[in-house]
Amino acid sequence: MDWLERMNNALDYIEDHLDNEIDYKKLAQTALCSEYHFSRMFSALSGISLSEYIRRRRLTLAAFELQKSDIRIVDLGVKYGYDSADSFSRAFQKTLGLKPSEARNKGIQLKAFPKISFQISIKGDIEMEYRIENLDFELKLIGKGFPVKTSKAFKTIPTLWNTAKKDGFMQKLIDMSWENPKCTLESLLGVCGKEAAITDEEFTYFMGIRYDGNVPSDMESIVISHSTWVVFPNIVEAWKRLYSEWLPTSSYELADFPCIECYYPPKHKPKHELWVPVVSKED
CATH class of the missing domain: 3.20.80.10 (Regulatory factor, effector binding domain)
Incomplete structure (x- = not known):
């Protein structure tokens, strides 16, 4: 299993655990990577912090659920890791630009943050001394x-x-x-x-x-x-x-x-x- 495949396996692990607790130790193990370095590596490769990526993905899924179900906002917040309806609403509005209650309206414009994937970008035109x-x-x-x-x-x-x-x-x-x-x-x-x-x-x-x-x-x-x-x-x-x-x-x-x-x-x-x-x- 090569480095690229391992990192994408870690992304799959995140996706499979967005609606429950993410074990960061298991996440690093999925990538066969040091737990110490995983979040810094993720940020360096993706341009976004690990916690922010997870937050965006969870709120994206929450917005989808608001559109297609009548789940209570407080229950939806708990499902995606928020302690209260207020904290969930604040994060939702900060990330997606509108209140959870507004996202229920059909035809309203929503933001979606898709799952990322890592791909090889051929570089190496400048040597690295070590x-x-x-x-x-x-x-x-x-x-x-x-x-x-x-x-x-x-x-x-x-x-x-x-x-x-x-x-x-x-x-x-x-x-x-x-x-x-x-x-x-x-x-x-x-x-x-x-x-x-x-x-x-x-x-x-x-x-x-x-x-x-x-x-x-x-x-x-x-x-x-x-x-x-x-x-x-x-x-x-x-x-x-x-x-x-x-x-x-x-x-x-x-x-x-x-x-x-x-x-x-x-x-x-x-x-x-x-x-x-x-x-x-x-x-």
């Missing part, structure tokens, strides 16, 4: 975590680093780093989701360094124990092309660990790199 790194030790990182809305990550994360530079937190990290170098991850690090999995709407961005000493009272620590990483120069470009271009044609799968953004000192080339945890498809 290397494989193997780490034979646990990464103990210290720093601080900050909540980030997934949809605004590319704007929010640079702002977090600018703030850290102004308030002295960045310099504190720099002063503590490079004391006992073990690998090329001896720099400022941004861990994209220190929790078990990135949620669809928000994740915790952990700003820190690799450090083996005692944890300062104003910081926290996390440990990442994974050995094989694929490393790309240019973080922004790597994020844009990782899921749609590199992953489908590689011999690797994404591992269930967070990606790490590595920001190097001045004059270092490249300026920054994206470290992505992977496992070989042959393992």
